Structures are given as C-alpha cells and as structure tokens.
Amino acid sequence: MTGSATDTLRIELGERSYPIVIGAGLLQQPGQVAAHVAARDVLVVTNATVGPLYLEPLTAGLHGKRVRSVTLPDGEQFKTMAVLERIFDALVEGRLNRDACIVALGGGVVGDIAGFAAACYQRGIDFVQVPTTLLAQVDSSVGGKTGVNHPGGKNMIGAFHQPRAVLTDLATLRTLPPRELRAGLAEVIKYGLVDDLGFLEWIEQHVGELLALDVPALAHAVRRSCEIKARIVASDEREQGVRALLNLGHTFGHAIENAAGYGAWLHGEAVGIGMLLAADLSRRLGWLDAAAVERVRALLVRTGLPVEAPRIGAARALDLMGMDKKVLQGRIRLVLLRSLGAGVVTGDYAIAALQATLRDHFEAAA
Amino acid sequence: MTGSATDTLRIELGERSYPIVIGAGLLQQPGQVAAHVAARDVLVVTNATVGPLYLEPLTAGLHGKRVRSVTLPDGEQFKTMAVLERIFDALVEGRLNRDACIVALGGGVVGDIAGFAAACYQRGIDFVQVPTTLLAQVDSSVGGKTGVNHPGGKNMIGAFHQPRAVLTDLATLRTLPPRELRAGLAEVIKYGLVDDLGFLEWIEQHVGELLALDVPALAHAVRRSCEIKARIVASDEREQGVRALLNLGHTFGHAIENAAGYGAWLHGEAVGIGMLLAADLSRRLGWLDAAAVERVRALLVRTGLPVEAPRIGAARALDLMGMDKKVLQGRIRLVLLRSLGAGVVTGDYAIAALQATLRDHFEAAA
Numbered sequence: 001m002t003g004s005a006t007d008t009l010r011i012e013l014g015e016r017s018y019p020i021v022i023g024a025g026l027l028q029q030p031g032q033v034a035a036h037v038a039a040r041d042v043l044v045v046t047n048a049t050v051g052p053l054y055l056e057p058l059t060a061g062l063h064g065k066r067v068r069s070v071t072l073p074d075g076e077q078f079k080t081m082a083v084l085e086r087i088f089d090a091l092v093e094g095r096l097n098r099d100a101c102i103v104a105l106g107g108g109v110v111g112d113i114a115g116f117a118a119a120c121y122q123r124g125i126d127f128v129q130v131p132t133t134l135l136a137q138v139d140s141s142v143g144g145k146t147g148v149n150h151p152g153g154k155n156m157i158g159a160f161h162q163p164r165a166v167l168t169d170l171a172t173l174r175t176l177p178p179r180e181l182r183a184g185l186a187e188v189i190k191y192g193l194v195d196d197l198g199f200l201e202w203i204e205q206h207v208g209e210l211l212a213l214d215v216p217a218l219a220h221a222v223r224r225s226c227e228i229k230a231r232i233v234a235s236d237e238r239e240q241g242v243r244a245l246l247n248l249g250h251t252f253g254h255a256i257e258n259a260a261g262y263g264a265w266l267h268g269e270a271v272g273i274g275m276l277l278a279a280d281l282s283r284r285l286g287w288l289d290a291a292a293v294e295r296v297r298a299l300l301v302r303t304g305l306p307v308e309a310p311r312i313g314a315a316r317a318l319d320l321m322g323m324d325k326k327v328l329q330g331r332i333r334l335v336l337l338r339s340l341g342a343g344v345v346t347g348d349y350a351i352a353a354l355q356a357t358l359r360d361h362f363e364a365a366a
Numbered sequence: 367m368t369g370s371a372t373d374t375l376r377i378e379l380g381e382r383s384y385p386i387v388i389g390a391g392l393l394q395q396p397g398q399v400a401a402h403v404a405a406r407d408v409l410v411v412t413n414a415t416v417g418p419l420y421l422e423p424l425t426a427g428l429h430g431k432r433v434r435s436v437t438l439p440d441g442e443q444f445k446t447m448a449v450l451e452r453i454f455d456a457l458v459e460g461r462l463n464r465d466a467c468i469v470a471l472g473g474g475v476v477g478d479i480a481g482f483a484a485a486c487y488q489r490g491i492d493f494v495q496v497p498t499t500l501l502a503q504v505d506s507s508v509g510g511k512t513g514v515n516h517p518g519g520k521n522m523i524g525a526f527h528q529p530r531a532v533l534t535d536l537a538t539l540r541t542l543p544p545r546e547l548r549a550g551l552a553e554v555i556k557y558g559l560v561d562d563l564g565f566l567e568w569i570e571q572h573v574g575e576l577l578a579l580d581v582p583a584l585a586h587a588v589r590r591s592c593e594i595k596a597r598i599v600a601s602d603e604r605e606q607g608v609r610a611l612l613n614l615g616h617t618f619g620h621a622i623e624n625a626a627g628y629g630a631w632l633h634g635e636a637v638g639i640g641m642l643l644a645a646d647l648s649r650r651l652g653w654l655d656a657a658a659v660e661r662v663r664a665l666l667v668r669t670g671l672p673v674e675a676p677r678i679g680a681a682r683a684l685d686l687m688g689m690d691k692k693v694l695q696g697r698i699r700l701v702l703l704r705s706l707g708a709g710v711v712t713g714d715y716a717i718a719a720l721q722a723t724l725r726d727h728f729e730a731a732a
Contacts, residue, residue: 157486159525
C-alpha cells in the first residue's frame with residue numbers, strides 16, 4: 001500500500017491558501033513532512049492510540065528541528081477545555097513563540113483541539129494537519145473549523161483557523177478500526193448526497209473497494225470529498241450561507257451524540273442516521289420519493305453503518321436539536337435534500353413533518 | 367460631569383469597522399446603549415467592583431432584550447482560562463446562539479476576557495465594549511486583541527476579535543481609584559512618546575486637568591489616543607510590523623509584572639517604568655539626550671506614576687523578557703525611541719547597552 005504517486009489539491013483561500021497532499025506512505029518518505037513545516041520549533045499533538053504508531057516516523061521526518069510532543073487521551077470525550085490547556089502548558093513550557101508550528105497527528109478530535117490551540121496560542125500560530133482517520137481526511141482537514149466541546153454542546157467553543165498544509169497518508173487507514181473507516185465513509189456519502197449525484201453513484205459502485213482499503217479508490221474518494229468541501233467553503237468561509245450544506249445530517253446527529261453521551265456513537269455514525277432522517281423529512285415535503293430514501297438507506301447498510309436511531313423520544317430529540325448552533329432566532333434551519341445530489345438549507349418546512357420524522361425514528365414502536 | 371456632547375470616532379476596518387462613542391453620562395442616556403446592541407440576547411460580563419455601580423443603568427438601557435449577566439472577580443489574576451470558562455458556562459446555560467451579543471462592562475481585564483469569550487463562543491459572536499477604566503478606554507477598546515493569561519506569561523492565549531461598538535462613558539472615571547487613573551495616563555503618555563510629539567506636549571500642559579477629571583481634557587486625551595492607536599492598527603491589523611510600536615514599555619513592563627506576580631503592579635505602572643527604560647536604552651544608543659530622558663521621567667512623576675523598577679536583578683529581568691511574544695527566532699526586538707514622538711521597533715542595538723539599562727534599573731545600588 002506504499003509507493004503510489006502523491007496527488008496535491010490546492011485549497012484556494014487567498015493568502016491563507018494551502019495544499020492537501022494525498023498519497024499512501026507519505027510519513028515514510030523523507031522530506032514530505034519537513035517540506036511543509038517551515039518552523040524550527042514544532043509541537044506535535046497526537047493521542048495515545050496514534051502516537052505509538054506514527055509519532056516516531058513523523059519525528060524522523062522533522063529531523064533537524066526542535067520537536068516536542070504532547071500525547072492526549074484518545075476520544076471525543078477528551079475534546080475539552082481541560083485537555084486544551086495541556087497543549088497550552090506544553091507550548092509555554094517549551095517556550096514556543098509565534099513562529100512555532102503545531103502538527104496535529106491523529107483524527108478529527110486531535111485536529112480540532114490542536115488547531116484551536118494553534119488559533120489561540122499567542123493569538124495564532126501555524127499548524128499542519130496529518131489526519132490519520134478517514135473522517136479527518138475528508139472533513140476536518142478542509143474548512144478551518146477548530147474547537148472543543150462544552151458539556152452543554154458540541155463544538156461550542158472554537159475558532160476558524162486554516163492549516164498551512166494537510167498531509168494525508170492513506171497508509172494510516174490500515175491501522176484504523178473498521179468501525180471508524182465506515183464512519184468516515186458516512187461523510188464521503190454526505191458529499192455525494194448534498195452536492196454531486198455522479199459522485200454518489202461512484203460511491204455506490206466502489207463501496208466494496210473503499211471498505212477493502214483499495215488505494216486508488218480511497219485517493220479518489222478523499223480528493224473528491226475535499227474538492228466538494230473546499231469549493232463550498234471557499235465561497236462561504238465564515239459559514240454565513242451555503243456552507244451550512246455541509247451540515248447535512250449533523251443537526252439530527254448532534255442530538256443523537258448528545259443524548260448518548262460523547263463517545264458512545266461515532267460522529268460519522270450519528271451523521272449517517274441524521275442523513276437518513278433528512279432524507280425522510282425531504283420525502284414528507286414531497287422532494288424525494290420513497291425509492292430515493294431507500295437508496296440512501298441501502299448505501300448506509302452496504303457501508304456497514306447503523307440505520308436505527310436510539311429511541312430517545314421525539315421531544316428530547318427536538319430539545320437537543322434546539323441547542324444546535326444552526327438555530328437562528330429560535331427557528332431551526334435544517335439541511336434537506338431537494339433531490340439526491342442537491343442539498344438545501346431551509347427553515348421553510350412544516351413542523352408537523354419534522355415531528356413525524358422524529359416520531360418515526362426516535363420513538364419506540366407502539 | 368454629565369450632559370456634555372458626545373463625540374464619535376469611527377475605526378475603519380472594512381466590514382469590521384465600528385464606532386467609538388465618547389461622552390460623559392452615556393450610560394444614563396436612554397437609547398445610547400441599545401442603539402449599538404442589535405442582538406436580542408445579551409450577556410453582560412462585568413466584575414464585582416464595576417457591576418454594583420453600573421450594571422443596573424446598563425441593563426435599563428437594554429430594556430426589551432433578554433439580558434443575562436455574569437460577574438467575575440476583579441483583578442488581573444482572574445484573567446484565566448478557569449474564569450473564561452465561567453463565561454462559556456453562562457452562555458451555554460442561557461442557550462445563547464450565534465446571533466447573541468456579549469457586552470463587556472469594566473476595565474481591560476473584563477474587555478479582554480469577555481472579548482475572547484465572544485471570539486470563541488460558537489466560533490465568534492458579537493461583542494460591545496463599555497470600558498470603565500481609562501486604560502481600557504484608551505487601549506483595550508482599539509485593536510481587537512482579546513485573551514487570557516497563562517501562569518507562564520501574559521496574554522499567551524487569545525484571539526483578534528473586533529467589537530461592534532465601544533461606548534466610552536467618561537463619567538465612569540469618577541468611581542475609578544486614582545491609582546488606576548494614573549496607570550491609564552501612562553498609556554496616554556505612550557501614544558505621545560511613540561507617535562506624536564505635539565500630543566506629548568499637550569499632555570505635559572494638561573496633566574493637572576486630566577488628574578482632576580476635567581471632561582474636555584479627558585475627551586481629547588481618549589479621542590487622540592484612540593486615533594493614534596487606530597491609525598497604527600488599521601495599517602497592521604495582525605501585528606506583523608508597525609503595530610509593535612504600541613508595545614513601547616511593554617517588554618520591560620511584562621518582566622516587572624511577571625516577577626512581582628500578576629496584580630501587584632498595575633499594567634500601566636509597569637508600562638510607565640518600561641517606557642523610562644526604553645528611553646534610557648535609547649539614550650545609550652545615542653538617539654535621545656539626557657534631557658529627553660529626564661523629561662519622560664518628570665512627566666511620569668507629575669502623573670504620580672512610579673519610576674523605580676523593582677530590584678529583581680538584570681538576569682531575571684532578561685529571562686522574563688525572553689518569554690515575551692515579541693521574540694523572533696530568539697532575538698529580542700524592542701520598541702525604542704529615535705526621538706520623543708518617534709518610536710522604532712528594532713533588534714538592532716548593542717546587547718551591552720541593554721544589559722547596562724537592566725543593571726541600572728533592576729539591580730540594587732551597590
């Protein structure tokens with residue numbers, strides 16, 4: 001799975017433009033990492049699962065620099081202010097200055113918290129992402145969102161801070177638990193559903209290869225996902241409008257994650273069910289037919305993702321959705337589907353239809 | 367001291383431009399506050415000293431909105447991550463959303479921490495400053511710097527986040543302890559020293575009126591200080607170059623504050639001595655004559671500011687200066703004076719001259 005050609009996608013954001021380098025075995029190729037870390041002082045932020053696997057080759061690739069590292073506990077439940085402070089402590093203890101760089105080695109949690117630390121330390125230093133989960137490779141590495149959770153809600157505290165570069169080593173997916181690979185594929189499916197019917201069809205045709213870690217298939221899925229996200233983000237960097245399309249499934253998904261407690265559901269798993277609920281609500285509004293909803297469900301099933309929501313009750317689900325950031329003046333705006341491949345952000349739907357969707361998915365069968 | 371005309375200075379920052387409204391008695395004038403807070407949901411952040419004095423009139427001025435408040439302990443030693451979290455807790459508990467607004471009612475500490483909370487909450491919400499100390503009125507209200515301290519250094523964690531408006535009620539200075547008024551005047555003197563000899567001369571002529579809280583004198587001092595800071599900031603919003611001029615006295619000052627422990631010295635007091643050290647070093651470099659240094663010292667004395675540095679030793683001072691954010695690749699860049707009214711940011715000075723300045727001011731006399 002090593003030795004394949006690398007592919008570079010450039011995210012165009014004016015003076016904050018950066019490359020996403022995609023390949024299998026990047027961490028083993030001398031110079032690939034160092035070429036994208038200009039700073040002399042580096043703090044690698046990783047976690048207890050990923051660190052033992054990849055910290056050593058990464059550090060070897062930074063030969064000649066002053067490299068420190070901080071290893072966080074692994075899990076969404078550690079994406080907290082308290083853990084963030086451990087990064088600040090390491091930065092201060094190492095006397096790192098404004099020209100230092102943080103390298104985030106790990107999944108979305110490591111990327112979010114390390115990126116937020118980089119956004120805030122001395123009011124902003126560089127950071128480079130080395131995402132080691134499919135979710136992070138297709139989602140967290142584009143868009144500049146960083147942050148931590150609050151007991152009252154996910155990602156309530158954060159900043160927009162763009163990385164200097166993203167180094168996506170597809171070989172790291174070989175050590176990723178299959179459940180996390182599937183959760184990452186939920187986000188890949190999201191890009192197809194919300195923006196590109198052709199890509200959705202490609203996923204339907206290649207889901208087996210993706211699950212088998214076929215490198216060309218993975219490289220295409222990562223690249224196309226990043227392209228779609230980058231195009232949407234570039235037109236709406238501060239999330240005022242169309243960027244909200246990327247939250248397909250997330251409002252429902254946050255409710256599921258919140259209700260179960262962080263960590264019980266993987267983010268992608270919750271988003272997967274959330275997309276199914278969005279499709280279901282879109283059907284009730286007359287935008288999708290039953291066959292389209294079934295097609296979404298079938299793809300989730302083939303990907304090995306759960307399609308049954310936890311029976312937390314419709315009222316609780318609605319309450320948990322109300323805390324979501326996507327609320328504007330009390331009105332819950334949702335991402336729905338006008339058709340497969342065409343998402344829409346709207347508050348213009350019948351509340352009764354939303355309630356029916358919540359009842360069907362969150363209430364125990366009578 | 368009420369009823370005087372208000373003066374508005376507009377800070378031009380493109381789409382983030384905002385007004386600074388300066389007047390005596392603004393908080394008592396119905397509509398002045400509400401006119402600048404568009405949000406329906408407001409969290410007022412204040413402290414235990416200022417809250418009892420001004421929270422009630424401020425809240426009255428926000429009649430018709432949903433107003434919550436959080437009262438922090440008063441003091442620089444509480445500008446911490448832990449206290450910041452209390453603001454996040456209040457925001458989450460009140461279920462405030464992205465369209466909410468934080469109003470910072472207090473001095474620089476309240477403004478910095480509340481502004482940082484606004485920068486981070488849901489990745490950025492509006493905030494409005496109501497500065498009640500002279501220091502905050504002439505310094506914190508322009509520039510967009512927000513943040514908290516770390517045990518290892520001041521303002522190590524923060525963000526750039528511009529307020530929507532600044533409402534400067536000069537009447538609040540009547541309840542300000544005289545020592546804090548004098549510390550605020552240190553920053554006013556800084557603007558003259560670093561950028562405007564004419565303003566420095568005006569201060570020399572009007573220091574008595576400023577200490578006596580004469581409204582027209584205060585209004586001019588605040589306006590001119592904000593103008594100078596705004597012009598420098600507008601040309602260098604992210605602090606890459608000339609903005610560092612505003613740090614005249616701050617590198618030395620940070621060492622003093624750090625050595626004594628936060629809170630023992632007022633920021634302005636430490637900066638005042640820092641400016642004297644900068645003048646002293648500038649003299650050793652042949653840029654100022656002894657009379658100019660004496661003129662700086664005399665103005666500080668007339669303002670009632672300390673001119674004797676704590677005897678912490680030159681080595682310790684240098685070490686504490688080394689942790690400062692203004693270090694680039696290990697070289698300490700300092701703000702010095704080419705002449706009175708003309709600051710310069712430079713790393714191009716004899717180390718021996720710096721050491722002589724530190725010895726003269728930080729070592730006990732033999």
